[in-house]
Amino acid sequence: MLQYTRGGPARGEAYLAGGYAGGTRESQRDLISLVVPFHNEAAITGAFFDAVVPVLQGIPDSDYEIVCVNDGSTDATLERLIAACDANPRVRVIDLSRNFGKEAALTAGIDLADGAAVIPFDADLQDPPEVIPQMVARWREGYDVVLAKRAERQTDTYAKRGTAALFYRVHNAISDTEIPENAGDFRLMSRQVVDSLKQLPENRRFMKGLFAWVGFRTTQIEYVRQARVGGESKFSGWKLWNFAIEGLTSFGTLPLRVWTYLGGATAGFAILYAAYLILRTAVRGVDVPGYASIITAVLFLGGVQLVGIGVIGEYVGRIYMEAKRRPVYIVRRTYRQGQS
Known part of the structure; x- marks a missing residue:
């Protein structure tokens, strides 16, 4: 049976230690x-x-x-x-x-x-x-x-x-x-x-x-x-x-994966909206697009992209710090x- 020791391995070393086997213990103090x-x-x-x-x-x-x-x-x-x-x-x-x-x-x-x-x-x-x-x-x-x-x-x-x-x-x-x-x-x-x-x-x-x-x-x-x-x-x-x-x-890497889903959903919405514009133009003719809606869409997508880059940057920063292998x-x- 293995017993507890009053010392452990240095960081990075490994050995099996413990004070239990089959529900019993041998150490006295x-x-x-x-x-x-x-x-x-x-x-x-x-x-x-x-x-x-x-x-x-x-x-x-x-x-x-x-x-x-x-x-x-x-x-x-x-x-x-x-x-x-x-x-x-x-x-x-x-x-x-x-x-x-x-x-x-x-x-x-x-x-x-x-x-x-x-x-x-x-x-x-x-x-x-x-x-x-x-x-x-x-x-x-x-x-x-x-x-x-x-x-x-x-x-x-x-x-x-x-x-x-x-x-x-x-x-x-x-x-x-x-x-x-x-x-x-x-x-x-x-x-x-x-x-x-x-x-x-x-x-x-x-x-x-x-x-x-x-x-x-x-x-x-x-x-x-x-x-x-x-x-x-x-x-x-x-x-x-x-x-x-x-x-x-x-x-966990879900904060990274979620941007794949968010990007796919945004692209899908853009495709549907493009189809709607084509149909509306075919039926009602060409009209002048609104400036406010364009600015809103640009700012929204820009903000989403910057947040996504920030999340990626957080993980890249962790990789960068780990790669240095400082103590x-x-x-x-x-x-x-x-x-x-």
């Missing part, structure tokens, strides 16, 4: 890795560790590590993370060379986490850490992925709730990979799932989609999302819009107790 991106969160760093550490310590038959990824913070976040690392040997700090974005920071933490189970987690504590023991319990029942689904989102604005619901509906309608609605990055993944994620080579990473794409046996638990303990969200409306575009173009992130330095 499981290492639980909490992966937490930080970007300018100095105001809530202390509250984060005060809330999370007691919960992780209370999980039976397990050990834990907290993998903190400093994603190019410009405030005192790194200093406070290093202080937490010096005070607790189970805290590790990964300092990225600049701000690469949350998806890259999550990738870095997942790549470097050693746990038999890995849990992405937000530093703002909107996802309550008290849910983690429930996730571990479901994992020990034999599930590879335990989703934490938001039962309600009253802490979010009405506009954010509405646009999020619209995004999930549109994404799941046009994508080859369905994303569970109201389930963010907060989830537990077994070592086998993590090793599968580390095999995926793309540089532009939409993590929710990648989590769903790898599959595995999945269950979910519900929780109530809390308000931030402090600070401000780093996602503006513009960033959320670009994030949605990233998700919509990452796991997803660069680690400037890592910190452990006694090594910083």
Whole structure:
């Protein structure tokens, strides 16, 4: 029987790992890795560790590590993370060379986490850490992925709730990979799932989609999302819009195919309209065409063509960025107790 290991393969390497075979487990104490991106969160760093550490310590038959990824913070976040690392040997700090974005920071933490189970987690504590023991319990029942689904989102604005619901509906309608609605990055993944994620080579990473794409046996638990303990969200409306575009173009080509259908429908309408003009001219004679109708048709078709070019450009841009094969992130330095 294969057992969990306290380390995974480097990105691009693959081997079969896991802790289950025939519904039984052999490991006695499981290492639980909490992966937490930080970007300018100095105001809530202390509250984060005060809330999370007691919960992780209370999980039976397990050990834990907290993998903190400093994603190019410009405030005192790194200093406070290093202080937490010096005070607790189970805290590790990964300092990225600049701000690469949350998806890259999550990738870095997942790549470097050693746990038999890995849990992405937000530093703002909107996802309550008290849910983690429930996730571990479901994992020990034999599930590879335990989703934490938001039962309600009253802490979010009405506009954010509405646009999020619209995004999930549109994404799941046009994508080859369905994303569970109201389930963010907060989830537990077994070592086998993590090793599968580390095999995926793309540089532009939409993590929710990648989590769903790898599959595995999945269950979910519900929780109530809390308000931030402090600070401000780093996602503006513009960033959320670009994030949605990233998700919509990452796991399906329907936005490209739809222009074939739209072009065919437009051409068919043009043929029918041409036939109508011929018949009308034959019956009623030649009349002077209207200037307004011509301008309207030209502007409409021009707009349709530009939108189509824009969609194609979005995919070409993704191909361009992937072809560069730049690394997803660069680690400037890592910190452990006694090594910083």
